[in-house]
Amino acid sequence: MAEHKITTDRRSILHLSDLAEITPSKDAVSANRIVGFNSRDSRARPFSLLRTSLIKKLKENNHRLVGITSASPAAGKSFLAMNLASSLARVSEEPVFLVDLDLRRASLSEYLGTAPEVGVESFIEQKTDRLGDVGYSISGTNLGLFPCVQRDQDTAELLAGTGFSRMIEQFRNESEASIILFDLPPVFANDDAMIILEQLDSYIMVADAGKTTRKQVEEVVAMLQPTPCIGSILNRYKGGFGDSYGYGYGGADYSRYYEQT
């Protein structure tokens, strides 16, 4: 009996090993400065710090599904999501999943120089009801990537549909991932980030040093309520604890980074 139960459970849960394997292009990984896979790269160090701080917060709050967003485009969300997820996957016993939900400007598969045939759009449009069909395991790592390969303009309809809720539900209840990171669109662009975040546990806010203002950060936090901001990353920050790339990670008390604006 017990053995039977274990078999059933195992089959209904999505495992990293169920996903088709893809191998990132070394050139793309290097050109796009994805350093999180490699612990010996000194540029990966700031991500280890972000990672440790994030893991602690997620545990404290019992959160698993976390979005990464910003006020405006090109703040560095996808770059940071890719580096952070690969860095998290290096230390996590259970797999880490990274999902591209910037449906209009998806970029994660390109960051790795891969060109998968289908992505999350296919599940959201209900062309498949198997989440495992739209995810890929990154060879040699503990990271599962759920890319978006077909950009769609009519995202409001997609996000309002049952396919989208079912996808989030499956990630939450039927996947073995310890952390599921969702790369989102910017909040000011349209409603997408707001709609998606209603169904996630919390989010990380990326601010672009010198560009994002304190007022914008406050507006974003207000717009996304009641979903909590679990931390903030000040990207392209010179003089922070990070290295020449400049990243700083703070708690929900994001405002301390904005004293001079």
Ligand SMILES: Nc1ncnc2c1ncn2[C@@H]1O[C@H](COP(=O)(O)OP(=O)(O)O)[C@@H](O)[C@H]1O
């Ligand atoms: N800290 C950084 N150091 C170097 N390049 C960066 C950094 N942050 C972002 N970039 C680059 O800036 C561009 C925009 O970043 P991206 O993550 O795609 O923005 P977003 O997803 O917020 O729209 C990309 O080419 C990315 O590689």
Ligand SMILES: [Mg+2]
């Ligand atoms: Mg992006």
